[in-house]
Amino acid sequence: MGLTSRPDAAVSFEPPAQESWITTKLDFLVNWARANSLWPMPFGTACCAIEFMASAASDFDLARFGMERMSFSPRQADVLICAGRLPFKLAPIIRRIWQQMPQPKWCISMGACASTGGMFDTYAVTQGIDTVVPVDVYVPGCPPRPDALIYGIMLLQEKVKKERAADPTLRREIEPDPKSQLYLPPSLIDELSEPFGNSVHQTRSGL
């Protein structure tokens, strides 16, 4: 079908023809345990956090997913759930929280503001937390209902269950490498984003 491996060695992974019986069974066991005991690190900054609290309360009951303990210390957490918009002032803080979380770790971006900046296309708000930390699941909505968040958590569980310990690209944190073919310099990103409202060429008022 003309499929070739991706150009960058850092992100290509060709699984061996057959993984051993022990590895696959061990993967199954470990992933089953991990997927059913995800401890969330709640990072609630806006109204999405209210819906998140409703999800954790008895009506929707996140404890069914092994999430009965909100881990307010990032060092004991598995999932960073960013519920709400992220101002630039909080960007270094959420990155520090993400760095403090031990592997394995995942991230859910809850709501329109956390995913894209939402309606806050302003000087003070990051346009999506994926510019600061890597995101596994985006939950749309403004704010998303608890059902939507639970659906996002179930998607994350599916993702966790498909992980393989033999995958060398798993959990590798890649700093942007200028030599990589996937690297775009910030100046090029600015140029590409200009038609969509880059601030540099925005119309100014007369006064």
Add this chain to the structure above:
Amino acid sequence: MSDAFTPIVAGSALGGDAPAPATPRNVPLTGGEANPSAAALRTRFGDAIRRAHVVRGETNVVVANDRLLDVVRWLHDDPAQRYEYLSDVTAVEHRDPEHPIEVVWHLRSIAYRRFLRLKVELARGAELAVPSVWSVYRSADWLERECYDMFGIRFTGHPDLRRILLWEDYREGFPLRKDFPLRGRFSRAEQLRQALAANPEARYSMEELSVVDAFADLPEEMRRRLKAGEKAGE
């Protein structure tokens, strides 16, 4: 700084036969009964009171910039005024070239149940500076810092005038000015780069009036690990 706490009973200075407070009805857009403090200010300060008018039942008094601190101090101290509470300090930028920007103070007299709005109009091209009322109202501290943060107005006499909502080394200007673009002056990539370069553990030293590194305050064991080259948090 202050004596023992003495509660102020609302309307206590009005006397027993004062009518009970009620929600005003059918308030005209302009005109109506003015706050008696406006007339008292005219007799006390004369030409320093530029204008006084009533809008929606609330009295606006436009004051000369150089007498503002005297006016506010008198309103606070005079037993017939007793404006104990400064509820807001903000600014308004108009598209009027003659009066481009004005600074607004909201004063409230709890004992007399009065509300007074003071304004100072800054002329075009004038320095954006007004006297700070911090020496009269301690609540002006953060309100004036917010006004400086958003409009760039300097409050002379404020002990610690720096940004309060935006971060300390924000370089793009003052966001509530009319000429500030909504998305900021820098590109998104540059904004994010500058924001991520901030140290979340830096703290502010009032004594040195600057941002200092909190390294010396960390526990001994954490300092040793950081000195040995360990990346924080990994």
